[in-house]
Amino acid sequence: MAHAVVSPTTGPDEVSSEPVVSLSPIDTGRVASLIGQLLVELGEDPNREGLLGTPERVASWWSDLLSPRGSAAMTCFAESHLSNQLVVVSGMSVWSVCEHHLLPMNLAVTAGYVPDGEVVGLSKFGRIAGAHAGRLQVQERFTRQVAAELTSVIGSEDVAVVVRGTHLCMSMRGVRMEEARTTTVEAGGRFSSDPVLSQQFLTIASAQWGER
Template sequence: PEQSPPPPSPADPHAAPPVDVERITDLVGQLLSALGEDPEREGLVDTPGRVATWYRDFLTPETANMETSFAESRAGGQLVVVSGMSVWSLCEHHLLPMHLEVATGYLPGDQVLGLSKFGRIARECAARLHVQERFTHQVADRVAAAVGTRDVAVVVHGTHLCMSMRGVRMEAARTTTLEHRGRLDDDPALAQRFLTLTGGRREAA
C-alpha cells in the first residue's frame, strides 16, 4: 500500500492534516459493500485505492511559498484586483464537491504580491473539507498576511453539488460570500469599485 505523508509540523498553521491512504482504501471497500456492490468485481477492484490516492492528493496540496513572492512596484495606494481564480473544495456536510470562483483585492504599499501566489493561496485553502464562508475568511487571512496590510477583500461565488445533486436540486443556484477589511470595508466608494470589478454584491454574507 502507498505510504501516507508525514504529519505536518505543529508550527505551520496552514499545513494539511495527514491522510491515511491505507485506511481510506479499506473504508472505501467497506462502503462499496454497504452499497450492495462487490468491491472485488472487475471495474471496482482498484477503485478503493484510486479513491484513497485522490483524497491524499487533493487534501495535501503544495504549500504556497510566500518568502519570495514580492515584486517591486510603484502602485502604492492603487487598488489591485486579481480575479478569474477557479478552485474545487469539498463540502464538509455532504462530502460533495463545490466549485469556487475567487477574486481578491488589496491596496499595496511599495510592493505587490506576484499574481501566481493568489491562485496558490486559493488552491491551498480549498484543499480540505470546508464551508464556503470559512474558505472566504481563510483566503482573506492568507492574502492579508502575504501583502502585509489589512486593506484586503475577497469575494467568492460558489456552486455546490450538494444543492444540484440532492435536496432542492437547484442547478443554477450560486452562493456569494464576501470578506472585506480595512479601507476596503470603511470606504464605501472603494468597496463598491472592488465589487463592480469582481461581480460581487455589497449585501453578500
C-alpha cells in the same frame, strides 16, 4: 437562487485567531479498504470488472486533496509609483469538499488589494486559494482564511476577497437546485470604508460571472 454573506476582515494582528487545521497523513490503504466496504454495503461487488481499482483510485484522490501543503512564500516587488492603485486578481477556480456532506464544491475566487509601495507576485494568489481549498471546508471560512493570509502577507488591511461557490450538496441532494450559487465577501480596511473602492472591486468581481 443565490445567497450572499458579507463580513469584515480581521486586521494583520488578528490573523492568528483563525483556527489552524492540522492534517494528519492519510493511510490510503485503509481508506481504500473502507471504500471497498462501502461499495459492498451499497449492494455492489468491488471485484466486478467496472469497480476493480476503484477503492484505490478514490483513496488516492482523497490523499491528494487533503495532503498538507502550505502556501508558497509571497514575493513582493518594490513599486512605489503604483501606491493607491486598485489591483484585482480574478478567474481563480479551486475545488474543495463540503465538510457537512463530503461533496465537492467549486469556488471561484477574486481578490483585490491596494498596494502601498510594493506589489505582490500574482501567481501567489492562486497558491493561497489552492492551499486553503485542500481540506474539508465551508465556503464562509475559506473566504475568511484567504483574506486573512493576504492581509498578513501584504501587511495592510486594504484587502478584499469575494468567492462564488457552486455546491454539489445543494445541486444534487436536498433541494437539488442546480443553478444555486453562494457568494461570500470579506472586506477590510478601505474596502469596508470607501464605498467607491468597494463598488469598483465588486463590479470587477461580478463581471467574471456575467452579472451586471
